[in-house]
Amino acid sequence: MTKQRIFLIVLDSFGIGGAADAADYGDAGSNTLAACVRAGVRLPNLERLGLGNIDGVDCLPKPEKVIGAYARLREASKGKDTTIGHWEIAGHISPRPLPTYPNGFPQGLLDALSREIGRGVLCNKPYSGTDVIRDYGAEHLRTGSVIVYTSADSVFQIAAHEQIVPLEELYSICRTARGLLTGEHAVGRVIARPFAGDPEQGFTRTANRHDFSLEPPAGTLLDQVKAAGMEVIAVGKITDIFAGRGVTETILTHGNTEGLEKTSGLLGRPFHGLCFVNLVDFDMLYGHRNDPKGYAAALEQVDGWLPGALTRLGPDDLLLITADHGCDPSTPSTDHSRENVPLLAYGAGIAPCNLGTRDTFADIAATALEALGIEGGSDGRSFWNMMTREDVR
CATH class of the missing domain: 3.30.70.1250 (Phosphopentomutase)
Known part of the structure; x- marks a missing residue:
């Protein structure tokens, strides 16, 4: 079983709790999801997909019956920024952090x-x-x-x-x-x-x-899907993040509302390949501005969008929802936080199951390649077989 279309949606900065090495980054105790729960967020549809059932998530209800596969993803790259996070989602682990300038530039x-x-x-x-x-x-x-x-x-x-x-x-x-x-x-x-x-x-x-952006130092999921003759539709700032590489169509947006509208439009359009979406408002408008209520409202907007989107997915479609890092809006810092991120998967033939704690975001790229029937390398390990086995359906 392979898929015709993959919708990969990044909720920019939606962390679900501090990574094991969070203290090394000055982020001990950071938890973007928990901050939103304290702000009163209600996420019934994301919970139906399995958000509350992910390993380590203890601030949401855990429904007995969920409709998606779910996992906690650890970041293997050295860093906690948008570029490195998206590169890892797309299959490339960065062993060295990109340069930072706490004292300004030379x-x-x-x-x-x-x-x-x-x-x-x-x-x-x-x-x-x-x-x-x-x-x-x-x-x-x-x-x-x-x-x-x-x-x-x-x-x-x-x-x-x-x-x-x-x-x-x-x-x-x-x-x-x-x-x-x-x-x-x-x-x-x-x-x-x-x-x-x-x-x-x-x-x-x-x-x-x-x-x-800096060009990725190695081939990514986008390059491989394009090389296979399929489409790579970049919604939001995806084209910027990958310096345009591997993209066949760019759809620029001004915020989450337009990003969701454009994605809805693509749900009704036939294509073969990858639709890669970044929803930036979580990070830009709420995480960096320490606004938990605003962050919570943005999550509820996505949650409210989901039911209509799920009904429009066809039998050959796969929806993947994840994040690239954290940005806890409740801490004194206005910077990103080193956190684990969620992975929620939904589609025909996808078994509701716990995919466990994965060692790298790059598992997403490996899975997407296998789901599209593309033979290609990735720094991750596919979980495609885990969520499509007959014995877990």
Whole structure:
């Protein structure tokens, strides 16, 4: 039994409890799901798929009868960011962390950027994205210098007011930075962070963010599906995360609502291959802004979307729901958290069963390849046979 279409949906930053090595990352006690439960979240449909039955999840009900297969996934890569997390989901384990800059970037690098773009540079510190435009926005308006900042993740972020630096210029600046950030400074992502507003009324980030990612160092699930002559439809920021590699169609979105709408549209469209979806609002709007109630509401939106989606899955479809890291909105930190993530699987012929605790997110890629009938390598181990055996159905 193979599948025609796979819908792989990443709930960006939806961790389900601290990884065994969370303390090494300063994240002991982090649990994104538990924070949302304390905020009053209700997830009956995700629970029906098995969310509460996953190993180690003790903050949700455990229904006796579930309709999906479920697992807890550990991250084998060194890191806790979007790039490394998605690469691992797609089959590549990163043995070394991408570079981070807790003290800011080397001055020589910033001087080179300034020469190339003809603008000065402000800030150069780890910063919250909303705080940095509050603190440096007025100076940016006066000088035209771009705001460069980072976080605990491997990111080089450039903020600019859309009326001072038009979007295409900002994107060009980011491409220039991406070209400079190589070798020891090969950060995972250069991120354009446009904003609007004024000092009196306040500044707000717009929806025109754009990521310029490092290319994966090895072949991924996307490359293999495309090489097999199938489609790879990237919804949300997936194309950005994989630097466009392995993608046959890009559908950009502005937030979770549009991402779910576009995915619903694809459920009604025939194709052969992979639909890879990222829902970024969990991370960008709620995790990083320490907003448990907002995070909980976003989860309930996905939960409410699920029943209609499940009824539209055909006999040759497979739905996989997972995450790329954690971002506990209840801790003092506004950064990602090193957490285990869920895996929920549903489709015709998929047995409701506990797939246990898996050693790597890369098991998803291995399973997707087998489900599509593609022979290819992955750093993970497939659980396809476990959830399609006759004796567990």
